[in-house]
Amino acid sequence: MNVWIAIGVTVLGCYAVKLAGLLVPAGALERPVVKRLAALLPVALLAALTAEQTFADGQVLVLDARAAGLGAAAVALVLRAPFLLVVAAAVLVTAGVRAMGVG
Amino acid sequence: MTERTAFRDTETGGKADRAVVRDALGVGVAVGLSGFAFGVTSAGSGLTLMQTCALSLLVFTGASQFALVGALAAGGGPFTAAAGAFFLGVRNAFYGLRLSQLLALPRAVRPFAAQWVIDETAAVALAQPTRRAARIGFFVTGLSLYVLWNLTTLLGALGAGAIGDTGAWGLDAAGPAVFLALLAPMLKTGTERAVAGLAVLLGLGLLPVLPAGVPVLMAALAAPVVLWADGRRKGRGIEG
Numbered sequence: 001m002n003v004w005i006a007i008g009v010t011v012l013g014c015y016a017v018k019l020a021g022l023l024v025p026a027g028a029l030e031r032p033v034v035k036r037l038a039a040l041l042p043v044a045l046l047a048a049l050t051a052e053q054t055f056a057d058g059q060v061l062v063l064d065a066r067a068a069g070l071g072a073a074a075v076a077l078v079l080r081a082p083f084l085l086v087v088a089a090a091v092l093v094t095a096g097v098r099a100m101g102v103g
Numbered sequence: 104m105t106e107r108t109a110f111r112d113t114e115t116g117g118k119a120d121r122a123v124v125r126d127a128l129g130v131g132v133a134v135g136l137s138g139f140a141f142g143v144t145s146a147g148s149g150l151t152l153m154q155t156c157a158l159s160l161l162v163f164t165g166a167s168q169f170a171l172v173g174a175l176a177a178g179g180g181p182f183t184a185a186a187g188a189f190f191l192g193v194r195n196a197f198y199g200l201r202l203s204q205l206l207a208l209p210r211a212v213r214p215f216a217a218q219w220v221i222d223e224t225a226a227v228a229l230a231q232p233t234r235r236a237a238r239i240g241f242f243v244t245g246l247s248l249y250v251l252w253n254l255t256t257l258l259g260a261l262g263a264g265a266i267g268d269t270g271a272w273g274l275d276a277a278g279p280a281v282f283l284a285l286l287a288p289m290l291k292t293g294t295e296r297a298v299a300g301l302a303v304l305l306g307l308g309l310l311p312v313l314p315a316g317v318p319v320l321m322a323a324l325a326a327p328v329v330l331w332a333d334g335r336r337k338g339r340g341i342e343g
Contacts, residue, residue: 003154006181010171011161013185014192018164019217021199022208033330038201040298040326042225045194046286047299048306048322049166049222053279058177059311069276070283077287084133090280095273 069094123236127227127243134165134223134281135251140274141168142259143266148176152260159256163249164221165278167192170316183314190316194323198225205229205237219245226285294333301325 054070055061072093076086138159145155150172158168167188174184199220205228208216219241228241266272290296302325309318 002181003150003175006171006175006185007154007157007162009182009185010158010167010188010192013189014162014164014167014195015217017189017193017196018199018220019214021196021201021220022203022213022217024200024203036330037326038197039229040295040330041197041323042194042201042222042229043286043289043295043298044302044323044325045197045319046222046226046282046289047302047325048319049191050279050282050286051303051306052310052319053166053282054276055307056310058173059315061307061310065273066276066279069273070279073276073280073283077284083129083284086284087133087137087277087280090276091273093273094276095271098271098273 065094065097068097120236120239123231123239124243126230127240128247130223130227130285131244131247132251135248136255137165137274137277137281138252138255139259140277141165141172141252142256142261143263143274144169144259145172145256146260146263148172150175152257155260156253156257159253162188162192163218163252164192164195165252166222169278174315187314187316190320193320194222195220195225197323198222201225202228202241205234206241207234216241216245219249221248222282222285223248226289230288294329297332298325298329301329 050070054066055063057064069090073086073090076089081089141159142155145158145168146152150158155172158171162168162171170191171184171188174187175181179187199217202220202225203213206216224241224244227244228237231237231240286299290299302322305325306318306322309321313321
Protein backbone atom coordinates (compact mmCIF):
# COMPACT_ATOMS: atom_id res chain seq x y z
CA MET A 1 0.00 0.00 0.00
CA ASN A 2 2.85 2.36 0.93
CA VAL A 3 4.33 1.84 -2.50
CA TRP A 4 1.05 2.77 -4.21
CA ILE A 5 0.82 5.93 -2.06
CA ALA A 6 4.35 6.88 -3.12
CA ILE A 7 3.49 6.20 -6.78
CA GLY A 8 0.26 8.23 -6.57
CA VAL A 9 1.94 11.26 -4.99
CA THR A 10 4.81 11.10 -7.49
CA VAL A 11 2.45 10.82 -10.47
CA LEU A 12 0.43 13.87 -9.38
CA GLY A 13 3.48 15.96 -8.43
CA CYS A 14 5.49 15.21 -11.56
CA TYR A 15 2.54 15.84 -13.89
CA ALA A 16 1.66 19.08 -12.10
CA VAL A 17 5.14 20.59 -12.62
CA LYS A 18 5.23 19.54 -16.28
CA LEU A 19 1.86 21.19 -16.90
CA ALA A 20 2.71 24.29 -14.85
CA GLY A 21 5.65 25.08 -17.13
CA LEU A 22 3.54 24.84 -20.27
CA LEU A 23 0.69 26.96 -18.89
CA VAL A 24 2.75 30.02 -17.94
CA PRO A 25 1.69 32.80 -20.34
CA ALA A 26 4.19 33.45 -23.15
CA GLY A 27 4.34 37.15 -22.24
CA ALA A 28 6.04 36.28 -18.95
CA LEU A 29 9.08 35.18 -20.94
CA GLU A 30 9.48 38.19 -23.20
CA ARG A 31 12.24 39.82 -21.15
CA PRO A 32 15.69 38.85 -22.52
CA VAL A 33 17.08 38.06 -19.08
CA VAL A 34 14.26 35.56 -18.44
CA LYS A 35 14.85 33.96 -21.85
CA ARG A 36 18.55 33.67 -21.14
CA LEU A 37 17.87 32.12 -17.74
CA ALA A 38 15.34 29.64 -19.12
CA ALA A 39 17.94 28.52 -21.68
CA LEU A 40 20.68 28.14 -19.06
CA LEU A 41 18.64 26.26 -16.44
CA PRO A 42 18.52 22.99 -18.41
CA VAL A 43 22.32 23.23 -18.82
CA ALA A 44 22.75 23.41 -15.04
CA LEU A 45 20.26 20.63 -14.33
CA LEU A 46 21.62 18.22 -16.95
CA ALA A 47 25.21 18.82 -15.81
CA ALA A 48 24.32 18.18 -12.17
CA LEU A 49 22.30 15.07 -13.06
CA THR A 50 25.14 13.66 -15.18
CA ALA A 51 27.61 14.17 -12.34
CA GLU A 52 25.34 12.76 -9.64
CA GLN A 53 24.34 9.68 -11.59
CA THR A 54 28.02 8.99 -12.31
CA PHE A 55 29.61 9.72 -8.95
CA ALA A 56 26.86 9.19 -6.37
CA ASP A 57 25.96 6.06 -4.51
CA GLY A 58 23.05 7.15 -2.36
CA GLN A 59 24.43 10.15 -0.48
CA VAL A 60 28.06 9.11 -0.80
CA LEU A 61 30.44 10.20 -3.58
CA VAL A 62 32.24 7.28 -5.24
CA LEU A 63 34.59 6.74 -8.17
CA ASP A 64 33.68 3.48 -9.89
CA ALA A 65 33.25 1.87 -13.30
CA ARG A 66 30.52 4.36 -14.23
CA ALA A 67 33.18 7.09 -14.49
CA ALA A 68 35.05 5.03 -17.10
CA GLY A 69 31.76 4.54 -18.94
CA LEU A 70 31.06 8.27 -18.92
CA GLY A 71 34.59 8.93 -20.18
CA ALA A 72 33.91 6.57 -23.09
CA ALA A 73 30.67 8.43 -23.81
CA ALA A 74 32.55 11.74 -23.81
CA VAL A 75 35.12 10.40 -26.29
CA ALA A 76 32.29 9.10 -28.52
CA LEU A 77 30.68 12.56 -28.38
CA VAL A 78 33.90 14.30 -29.37
CA LEU A 79 34.15 11.88 -32.32
CA ARG A 80 30.58 12.90 -33.24
CA ALA A 81 29.20 9.37 -32.83
CA PRO A 82 25.41 8.90 -33.10
CA PHE A 83 23.36 8.99 -29.88
CA LEU A 84 22.83 5.24 -29.58
CA LEU A 85 26.55 4.59 -30.01
CA VAL A 86 27.38 7.11 -27.24
CA VAL A 87 25.10 5.28 -24.80
CA ALA A 88 26.31 1.85 -25.95
CA ALA A 89 29.95 2.90 -25.40
CA ALA A 90 29.15 3.94 -21.82
CA VAL A 91 27.32 0.70 -21.04
CA LEU A 92 29.93 -1.59 -22.66
CA VAL A 93 32.94 0.11 -21.05
CA THR A 94 31.25 0.12 -17.63
CA ALA A 95 30.43 -3.58 -17.95
CA GLY A 96 33.94 -4.29 -19.23
CA VAL A 97 35.65 -2.47 -16.36
CA ARG A 98 33.45 -4.33 -13.86
CA ALA A 99 34.18 -7.65 -15.54
CA MET A 100 37.89 -6.99 -15.00
CA GLY A 101 37.12 -6.62 -11.32
CA VAL A 102 37.74 -2.87 -11.01
CA GLY A 103 35.11 -0.55 -9.49
CA MET B 104 6.16 21.21 -47.47
CA THR B 105 7.20 21.18 -51.12
CA GLU B 106 10.53 20.00 -52.39
CA ARG B 107 11.44 23.57 -53.19
CA THR B 108 10.88 25.03 -49.71
CA ALA B 109 12.60 22.07 -48.09
CA PHE B 110 15.60 22.79 -50.27
CA ARG B 111 15.52 26.47 -49.41
CA ASP B 112 15.37 25.57 -45.69
CA THR B 113 18.56 23.59 -46.05
CA GLU B 114 20.21 26.42 -47.90
CA THR B 115 19.37 28.98 -45.24
CA GLY B 116 20.83 26.84 -42.48
CA GLY B 117 17.49 25.39 -41.38
CA LYS B 118 16.89 21.69 -41.22
CA ALA B 119 14.80 19.55 -43.51
CA ASP B 120 11.94 17.70 -41.80
CA ARG B 121 13.59 14.37 -42.47
CA ALA B 122 16.75 15.38 -40.61
CA VAL B 123 14.69 16.48 -37.59
CA VAL B 124 12.80 13.18 -37.56
CA ARG B 125 16.08 11.27 -37.77
CA ASP B 126 17.59 13.17 -34.83
CA ALA B 127 14.41 12.80 -32.80
CA LEU B 128 14.20 9.06 -33.45
CA GLY B 129 17.87 8.68 -32.51
CA VAL B 130 17.18 10.15 -29.10
CA GLY B 131 13.77 8.49 -28.69
CA VAL B 132 15.05 5.01 -29.52
CA ALA B 133 18.28 5.22 -27.52
CA VAL B 134 16.62 6.57 -24.39
CA GLY B 135 13.48 4.49 -24.91
CA LEU B 136 15.56 1.33 -24.79
CA SER B 137 16.97 2.35 -21.41
CA GLY B 138 13.48 1.78 -19.98
CA PHE B 139 14.74 -1.79 -19.81
CA ALA B 140 17.23 -0.75 -17.11
CA PHE B 141 14.40 0.90 -15.18
CA GLY B 142 12.16 -2.17 -15.41
CA VAL B 143 14.94 -4.40 -14.11
CA THR B 144 15.90 -1.96 -11.33
CA SER B 145 12.31 -1.42 -10.23
CA ALA B 146 11.47 -5.14 -10.12
CA GLY B 147 14.76 -5.75 -8.31
CA SER B 148 13.73 -3.13 -5.73
CA GLY B 149 10.66 -5.19 -4.89
CA LEU B 150 7.97 -3.34 -6.86
CA THR B 151 5.32 -5.45 -8.58
CA LEU B 152 4.90 -5.58 -12.36
CA MET B 153 1.82 -3.34 -12.11
CA GLN B 154 3.63 -0.77 -9.95
CA THR B 155 6.66 -0.71 -12.24
CA CYS B 156 4.55 -0.22 -15.36
CA ALA B 157 2.34 2.39 -13.66
CA LEU B 158 5.46 4.48 -12.96
CA SER B 159 6.63 4.46 -16.57
CA LEU B 160 3.13 5.10 -17.96
CA LEU B 161 2.10 7.84 -15.53
CA VAL B 162 5.28 9.47 -14.16
CA PHE B 163 7.33 9.20 -17.37
CA THR B 164 10.41 11.09 -16.25
CA GLY B 165 13.29 8.68 -15.84
CA ALA B 166 15.39 10.32 -13.14
CA SER B 167 12.34 10.66 -10.86
CA GLN B 168 11.36 7.05 -11.45
CA PHE B 169 14.85 5.78 -10.62
CA ALA B 170 14.96 8.03 -7.55
CA LEU B 171 11.61 6.76 -6.29
CA VAL B 172 12.36 3.04 -6.54
CA GLY B 173 15.85 3.64 -5.12
CA ALA B 174 14.44 5.43 -2.09
CA LEU B 175 11.74 2.79 -1.54
CA ALA B 176 14.33 0.01 -1.80
CA ALA B 177 16.48 1.85 0.75
CA GLY B 178 13.55 1.76 3.17
CA GLY B 179 12.35 5.33 2.75
CA GLY B 180 8.74 6.19 3.64
CA PRO B 181 6.28 6.83 0.81
CA PHE B 182 6.26 10.61 1.22
CA THR B 183 10.03 11.04 1.57
CA ALA B 184 10.56 8.84 -1.49
CA ALA B 185 7.93 10.78 -3.45
CA ALA B 186 9.46 14.12 -2.37
CA GLY B 187 12.85 13.15 -3.83
CA ALA B 188 11.21 12.10 -7.09
CA PHE B 189 9.18 15.32 -7.15
CA PHE B 190 12.22 17.56 -6.63
CA LEU B 191 13.94 15.85 -9.55
CA GLY B 192 10.80 16.40 -11.62
CA VAL B 193 10.67 20.14 -10.93
CA ARG B 194 13.23 20.75 -13.69
CA ASN B 195 10.56 19.74 -16.20
CA ALA B 196 8.70 22.93 -15.29
CA PHE B 197 11.71 24.91 -16.54
CA TYR B 198 11.69 22.96 -19.81
CA GLY B 199 7.95 23.63 -20.06
CA LEU B 200 8.50 27.38 -19.69
CA ARG B 201 10.85 27.33 -22.63
CA LEU B 202 8.82 24.90 -24.76
CA SER B 203 5.56 26.74 -24.19
CA GLN B 204 6.96 29.74 -26.04
CA LEU B 205 8.80 27.75 -28.69
CA LEU B 206 6.03 25.30 -29.62
CA ALA B 207 3.10 27.70 -29.07
CA LEU B 208 0.69 24.78 -28.68
CA PRO B 209 -3.08 25.38 -28.55
CA ARG B 210 -4.30 25.51 -24.94
CA ALA B 211 -6.48 22.41 -25.36
CA VAL B 212 -3.44 20.35 -26.44
CA ARG B 213 -1.20 21.42 -23.54
CA PRO B 214 -2.57 19.02 -20.88
CA PHE B 215 -1.73 16.11 -23.21
CA ALA B 216 1.62 17.46 -24.41
CA ALA B 217 2.60 18.06 -20.76
CA GLN B 218 3.23 14.38 -20.11
CA TRP B 219 5.98 14.44 -22.75
CA VAL B 220 7.82 17.47 -21.31
CA ILE B 221 11.09 15.83 -20.22
CA ASP B 222 14.87 16.27 -20.65
CA GLU B 223 15.02 14.55 -24.02
CA THR B 224 12.04 16.16 -25.76
CA ALA B 225 13.16 19.57 -24.49
CA ALA B 226 16.73 19.03 -25.68
CA VAL B 227 15.65 17.95 -29.17
CA ALA B 228 13.00 20.67 -29.57
CA LEU B 229 15.23 23.46 -28.24
CA ALA B 230 17.99 22.50 -30.68
CA GLN B 231 15.75 23.20 -33.71
CA PRO B 232 15.98 26.44 -35.72
CA THR B 233 12.26 26.86 -36.53
CA ARG B 234 8.91 26.37 -34.78
CA ARG B 235 7.89 23.72 -37.32
CA ALA B 236 11.11 21.75 -36.72
CA ALA B 237 10.74 22.15 -32.95
CA ARG B 238 7.17 20.79 -33.06
CA ILE B 239 8.23 17.82 -35.19
CA GLY B 240 11.20 17.16 -32.91
CA PHE B 241 9.05 17.33 -29.77
CA PHE B 242 6.32 15.08 -31.16
CA VAL B 243 8.57 12.42 -32.70
CA THR B 244 10.88 12.28 -29.68
CA GLY B 245 7.90 12.19 -27.28
CA LEU B 246 6.00 9.48 -29.13
CA SER B 247 8.93 7.16 -29.86
CA LEU B 248 10.34 7.56 -26.36
CA TYR B 249 6.98 7.06 -24.62
CA VAL B 250 6.12 3.89 -26.56
CA LEU B 251 9.59 2.34 -26.26
CA TRP B 252 10.18 3.37 -22.64
CA ASN B 253 6.96 1.64 -21.59
CA LEU B 254 7.55 -1.47 -23.71
CA THR B 255 11.10 -1.91 -22.43
CA THR B 256 10.01 -1.20 -18.84
CA LEU B 257 7.59 -4.13 -19.16
CA LEU B 258 10.25 -6.39 -20.69
CA GLY B 259 12.80 -5.38 -18.06
CA ALA B 260 10.40 -6.05 -15.19
CA LEU B 261 9.46 -9.44 -16.67
CA GLY B 262 13.08 -10.38 -17.28
CA ALA B 263 14.54 -8.99 -14.05
CA GLY B 264 14.89 -12.42 -12.45
CA ALA B 265 16.72 -13.84 -15.46
CA ILE B 266 19.23 -10.98 -15.71
CA GLY B 267 20.38 -10.83 -12.14
CA ASP B 268 22.71 -7.94 -11.33
CA THR B 269 22.04 -4.97 -13.66
CA GLY B 270 25.30 -3.37 -12.55
CA ALA B 271 27.30 -6.22 -14.06
CA TRP B 272 25.77 -5.34 -17.44
CA GLY B 273 26.76 -1.69 -17.08
CA LEU B 274 23.15 -0.57 -17.51
CA ASP B 275 23.50 2.00 -14.70
CA ALA B 276 25.86 3.98 -16.97
CA ALA B 277 23.14 4.48 -19.60
CA GLY B 278 21.42 7.28 -17.64
CA PRO B 279 24.44 9.59 -17.23
CA ALA B 280 25.56 8.91 -20.82
CA VAL B 281 22.15 10.01 -22.04
CA PHE B 282 22.30 13.21 -19.97
CA LEU B 283 25.82 13.97 -21.21
CA ALA B 284 24.79 13.46 -24.84
CA LEU B 285 21.88 15.87 -24.34
CA LEU B 286 24.08 18.40 -22.57
CA ALA B 287 27.04 18.43 -24.97
CA PRO B 288 25.39 20.38 -27.84
CA MET B 289 24.27 23.06 -25.35
CA LEU B 290 27.83 23.90 -24.26
CA LYS B 291 28.40 26.42 -27.05
CA THR B 292 29.98 29.36 -25.23
CA GLY B 293 31.97 30.02 -22.10
CA THR B 294 28.80 31.02 -20.28
CA GLU B 295 27.18 27.61 -20.80
CA ARG B 296 30.39 25.84 -19.79
CA ALA B 297 30.70 27.94 -16.64
CA VAL B 298 27.09 27.13 -15.72
CA ALA B 299 27.70 23.40 -16.29
CA GLY B 300 30.92 23.44 -14.26
CA LEU B 301 29.41 25.30 -11.33
CA ALA B 302 26.32 23.05 -11.42
CA VAL B 303 28.51 19.95 -11.19
CA LEU B 304 30.35 21.42 -8.18
CA LEU B 305 27.08 22.36 -6.44
CA GLY B 306 25.39 19.05 -7.25
CA LEU B 307 28.27 16.90 -6.01
CA GLY B 308 29.27 19.18 -3.13
CA LEU B 309 25.79 19.32 -1.64
CA LEU B 310 25.00 15.65 -2.25
CA PRO B 311 26.28 14.35 1.12
CA VAL B 312 24.46 17.01 3.16
CA LEU B 313 21.04 17.45 1.51
CA PRO B 314 18.17 14.97 0.94
CA ALA B 315 17.99 13.13 -2.39
CA GLY B 316 16.84 15.32 -5.26
CA VAL B 317 17.54 18.64 -3.53
CA PRO B 318 21.22 19.01 -4.62
CA VAL B 319 20.19 18.92 -8.29
CA LEU B 320 17.68 21.72 -7.64
CA MET B 321 20.31 23.76 -5.82
CA ALA B 322 22.65 23.20 -8.77
CA ALA B 323 20.10 25.05 -10.91
CA LEU B 324 21.26 28.20 -9.06
CA ALA B 325 24.41 28.01 -11.18
CA ALA B 326 22.41 29.58 -14.04
CA PRO B 327 21.44 32.87 -12.33
CA VAL B 328 24.81 33.10 -10.57
CA VAL B 329 26.80 32.85 -13.82
CA LEU B 330 24.40 35.22 -15.62
CA TRP B 331 24.88 37.78 -12.85
CA ALA B 332 28.68 37.36 -12.89
CA ASP B 333 28.72 37.68 -16.69
CA GLY B 334 26.77 40.91 -16.45
CA ARG B 335 29.16 42.31 -13.85
CA ARG B 336 32.22 41.34 -15.87
CA LYS B 337 30.91 42.95 -19.03
CA GLY B 338 30.04 46.09 -17.11
CA ARG B 339 26.53 46.27 -18.48
CA GLY B 340 23.14 44.63 -17.96
CA ILE B 341 22.91 40.87 -17.76
CA GLU B 342 20.79 41.00 -20.90
CA GLY B 343 23.92 40.64 -23.07
